[in-house]
Amino acid sequence: MKHLLTVAISALALAASPAAAQDFAIINATLAVGDGSDPIPDGTVIVRNGAVIFAGPTEAVESIDVQPVIDGQGLWVTPGLVIAMTDLGLYDVSAVSEGNDRSASSSRFNAALDVAPAINPASQHIGIARSGGLTRALVTPAHGRSLFAGQGAMIDLGMDLDAVQTPRVFQLANLGETGASKSGGSRTAAHVELRNALREARDFAAGRWSGDGNLLTRADAQALGPVISGKQKLFVEVQRASDILVVLALKEEFARLDLVLVGAAEGWLVADEIAAAGVPVIAEGLSDLPVSFELLAATQSNVGRMTQAGVKVAIGSMRGGSNGQPRNAAQFAGNLVALTKIPGASGLSWGQALASISSIPARIAGLDNVGVLKRGAVGDLVIWDGDPLEVSTAPVRVFIDGVEQSLDTHQTRLRERYRDLDESELPKAYDW
Template sequence: MRRRALGLLAALLVLLPAPAAAQERLALAGGRVVTNTGAPVEGGTVLLSGGRVEAVLPAGAAAPTGYRVIDAAGKWVTPGIIAGISQLGAVEVHAVDEANETVARTAPVSAALALEAGLDPEETAIAITRIEGVTAAVTAPFPGRTIFAGQGAIISLGDGRPIRPRAFQHVAYGELGSRIAGGSRPAAWAEILNALDEAQRLRNGLVSPMRDQHRDLRVTRDDAEALVPVLTGAQPLLVRVNRASDIRQVLTLRNRYPGVRLVLVEAAEGWMVADELARARVPVITLGMDNLPGRFETIGATMSNVGRMVVAGVTVALGTPDLDASFQPRLLPQYAGNLVAQGRLPGGVGLSWDQAFAAISRAPAEIFGLADMGRLAPGARADVVIWSGDPLELSSAPEAVFIAGVAQPMESRQTKLARRYRPGQPETGLPKAWMR
């Protein structure tokens, strides 16, 4: 009876109308439209309806009747930026454990952790990032007690909620993984194999459902069960790794577990094994701006890393994988622009404009199988940004942001503070500001 009632409730919810704002028909007219599916459409018009892109019209085509026209003449119209990896929605203050949901240092489980349970749609950084043109983010946990960090989510910056919960599993190898696992790469590798082998046993029914754990199990049963989707390819396995030899080692996982969908995170020396990554069709998510050998595993770091991997045929998306708060997803257009500039330096290998913009929009969507995101085409999710100019130039800024076809408030905590404490503001009723 209860199941029947729940089914009836679900059916009624499907029949309910979508929010009125999402149903508004909009025509973003006259801008330089970057579709990510071909050449830009100069003076084009993007039609949005029901939270989706309905069409991209050529220059001179009039918007159909019933659409509210928004003048984008002289502006750039693009898909929204997708942060390839971030901590958005999971960290308010990095240095305060109570405000950081990405790391579970003493939890009895690891791979079974699902980050969406700790997401905060009201986190300050969401609005700050959204008004800079970022409309979605891959939010990742960070390894704590074990090398397995848990399951991350892909969130919409419109409401801060998951578009896809439990979207991937995250594990650390290299220096970080070896340190957590006991002090060496062999120790970290043994942990990876043990966990995946236990998941394989569960998948094949070799472990009795009445038993809490296998006799040599070093991961909990919950963790092993959480890794079964990794073996089937239902969840990508994001592996944090940098050194070229470590990358080669990670690629051998496919020999033992053919169904695993590998995605590398950071990969500072990826350029040294770019041909191997391309042949294996393993994509990379990285910041792309690391050229300092700050650790032994990044001695080969170079600003041409991303360019060389892309030339070899590797799919590369930009994100902010470091927990350092200075790596902010709102700066991704700047980082992409720097990769364009890298190609203009003597001896440098960078990206074309189209490649750089794809790295912060279409590429992350493709890596995670989000076929309706990262592009402006009929049926695509209506995450759209109107920019004052070229989005990869520092002089440009978003003038309007639409997420699922809904216009977003162009305000954040920072803009409110700037307005409140601007010079000449009456002090009556306001707290004292710092005096200069």
């Protein structure tokens, strides 16, 4: 206990004193910039004052005027991975309700709920995700008693205590089976509730909202104002093809909605319509079983087929279930590359797969300088001991905003503690 307390105090002390951005260069590495292009066999990245000033072939570098210079021979370099739709920082042990801030099922508010004040940068889950190469994340609340779950935030996974990069990036709603269950037991009720909420928010913004007879609280009506004006994105969780089309039709009445589809397991059936609407998708990397009626047409080829149709697709929605911990993002992206080798299946090229967990989720969040290595981008990058989309590969160094991060976690400390102990010193449970 004394050892763990010392480690915790040391970690908090480090987090409370943010390190200055570093200058450094990485040369002779296999470089993937994250924009969908193929890896560069002999690449160089130069970071100054926490930002990328060069990323490309080593032969194109005229001079390197920063120190240190890291030899990346035999290593790979990518931008830091970005995961969309996760609950990182909102809980430690999910079964302990006192420390679980994912859902406010008893709250009188819904759309006004904002995850930003509840995010805990010292959460063990954030450290584990960072050690897996993740540097940014879109954190989302879970649905309580309404089809609106609340407002999500973009965080960085660095070790300082100011994790929230951009609060209130999006509003989350559900118009599938979950939304139906929260709205009276039917999709008909869910769609009426959504449209009524958006109309009341529009009236509130226009000064026509008295509060009498309205279903929204004042706080929720105010929170939906940026959604109506298009200043805040509306993420809609929906799986069934017919539900997707109904969501796309919302713009006929609310023209300024900035829609993002989440899930879209049957998106491949209406991929042309999604592409024509210019609506991006955050899909699960592995969803191929008909575990519910809205997933009857789920297939691992979903992401590949939507991408082929011109839809911008990110891999995300990692809040448990089949996808598990967000550190598995690279593995799921790698699965989509492997699908290209299977007759009849649709997957992604290597470059597309990396982009689906780096630049695309960042752009969906409205950030053009995150998840990609280019001049002016933030200095988020990961050095890997091999192909990052191979399951046996691991990060060896991680930088966020040009600052190298510790890859030490509670798990690695337990490994070091017990790995070399004499068998007689192991806990009794090991005898089992």
